[in-house]
Amino acid sequence: MVLVKKIRAPVYWRIGKKGTTWAVTPRAGPHPKFFCIPLLIIVRNILGYAETAREAKSIIKKGEILVDGKPRRDHKYPAGLFDVISLPKIKKHYRIVPYPKGLKLVEIGENESKIKLVKVVRKVKVKGGKIQLGLHDGKTILTDNNKIKPHDSLIIELPSLKIVKHIPLEKGKLGLVFKGNKAGFYGEIADILKGGFGRKWEVIIKSGKESESVYRENVVVVGDEKPEITIGE
Numbered sequence: 124m125v126l127v128k129k130i131r132a133p134v135y136w137r138i139g140k141k142g143t144t145w146a147v148t149p150r151a152g153p154h155p156k157f158f159c160i161p162l163l164i165i166v167r168n169i170l171g172y173a174e175t176a177r178e179a180k181s182i183i184k185k186g187e188i189l190v191d192g193k194p195r196r197d198h199k200y201p202a203g204l205f206d207v208i209s210l211p212k213i214k215k216h217y218r219i220v221p222y223p224k225g226l227k228l229v230e231i232g233e234n235e236s237k238i239k240l241v242k243v244v245r246k247v248k249v250k251g252g253k254i255q256l257g258l259h260d261g262k263t264i265l266t267d268n269n270k271i272k273p274h275d276s277l278i279i280e281l282p283s284l285k286i287v288k289h290i291p292l293e294k295g296k297l298g299l300v301f302k303g304n305k306a307g308f309y310g311e312i313a314d315i316l317k318g319g320f321g322r323k324w325e326v327i328i329k330s331g332k333e334s335e336s337v338y339r340e341n342v343v344v345v346g347d348e349k350p351e352i353t354i355g356e
Contacts, residue, residue, distance in 0.1 A: 136164050147199055153261025154203030158302070160219065160226060162188055163198040165208060169228055187212055191239060192282030204259060204301055205352070207236050207281060220354050221301040231353050238287060240352045242343045243275050276344045278351050288351065292344045298328045299354055302341040309354060312344065
């Protein structure tokens with residue numbers, strides 16, 4: 124088993140520092156190593172559906188934990204930003220969302236568990252004239268819609284990945300900071316500042332009297348007049 128020292132594990136894993144020195148580390152996958160949560164940690168430490176690692180592994184190996192509508196039997200599977208965690212046996216569903224310390228789970232209803240918000244990170248033309256979109260969670264989608272651009276968001280069905288809605292990154296939309304020391308900050312996109320000559324693009328987000336300027340790659344657009352998904356408690 125590949126392990127990581129507890130002292131290096133993210134605070135939001137909630138594993139504590141006492142007891143054994145080591146904790147399971149997430150397997151290489153669709154999300155960055157320390158911007159995700161291994162399924163074992165979710166089942167045992169965060170949701171409390173198991174008391175021991177053995178119990179958590181048993182639940183996961185039986186296929187009782189779904190991620191984005193598909194059973195994942197690897198206890199080291201890395202669940203990350205906006206992934207939907209479902210436990211069909213007890214009819215519970217959760218979404219992983221950002222907050223200042225990293226990531227957390229919020230409970231959602233069954234209807235919402237059938238959709239996911241994803242950020243487009245790449246766009247390339249492929250054979251046959253189709254457009255391939257690379258998403259923040261490692262998934263790819265083929266489409267004919269040439270209006271979709273990197274940094275836009277999509278609402279997709281789970282587990283089919285059918286595109287339900289396209290939300291462009293533009294002024295007036297709702298933006299959520301998902302990474303960095305402003306993670307979890309949410310509000311209206313007031314302006315988008317173009318980069319150039321070594322300067323990164325920035326997005327100005329306003330919420331009431333507060334205003335934050337963050338790098339574009341750390342922002343995801345989440346809706347028009349209201350968020351398309353639950354983004355916090």
